[in-house]
Amino acid sequence: MTRVRLVALGGIVAVCFALVVVYVLQVRHAGDVSAAAAPTVATVPMATVLAGPHLVFRNAALGSDYGKLAAVTLGDPGGARALGTVSCERVYATRDAGVCVTASGGIAPTYAVSSLGADLAPTSSAPLAGLPSRARMSVDGRLVSTTTFISGHSYAASSFSTATVIRVAGRALPNLETWTTYLPDGQRLVAANRNFWGVTFGADDDTFYATAASGETTWLVRGSIKDRTMRALRTDAECPSLSPDGRHVAYKKRLGNPTPGVWRLASLDLTTGAETLLAETRNVDDQVEWRDDSSLLYALPRSGTEATTSDVWQVPSDGSGTPSVLVPFASSPAVVTAASSATRS
Known part of the structure; x- marks a missing residue:
């Protein structure tokens, strides 16, 4: 036997x-x-791109450089790109700093948030719990936010749990779930299944906007880092992004669609409360980036055999115009309107 x-x-x-x-x-x-089908992408030195206004993003061109941090000049966004040394799941940058959410391979992947210098090279790293989803920085680079999925892997899922953390000068504050959140009627949000994600920062290093959710309801909230509080402004608004002049917030809306994971881009005038649906009618599951005060950038995946790659698109923020590709083979865009300090004498 x-x-x-x-x-x-x-x-x-x-x-x-x-x-x-x-x-x-x-x-x-x-x-x-994949390597044989990889597109030929012209490259230039990173310092050349950082010497003027530029766009930092995640390279989505198939091949050995897939996933690497990359940058192009805003004057020629579809032209030659510079490639960094670090691979990112999500990336963001300002004139003097950057942030890259990294992932290590293996049966049990691990994640980290890497701080980047003005030259977009890593300077330090800290562990990150959960599957990376969003990353943002304040204009001066002092504040960094990250959102990860602790359970689930999509905002379209019926059940998921997030962890959103704001770091101040490298020091992590408590998860936003522990902060005090007020609903439109003035009552506190105390539901056990509350989640927060998609932070965007104001210029004062205190004000921020984010998404709060409980059950099937989402709210656009305005928060104060100093007071550790958030207040709901309106429902059905996710992954907000504040315009450079601080007058508008763009986000994705479900528009009452019963199908999870179907969103339409919109922009809110914070002074008048007027909401404008944008000309992009396709489903966009991204936290948009403002190219300037009148246009928005976002990533859309390709379809069919090219579903593993994506492009960065642009559309006017006033509801006019037609969407167009700004940077092919790219995602997670971040606009830097001035030269990096690493290139200035």
């Missing part, structure tokens, strides 16, 4: 080994195919 069991065990081991070999060969073949 023992010999029979050993023979059977040996057979199982042999089958498992064969499956592993087949899997490795398939992965290697897929990598070879």
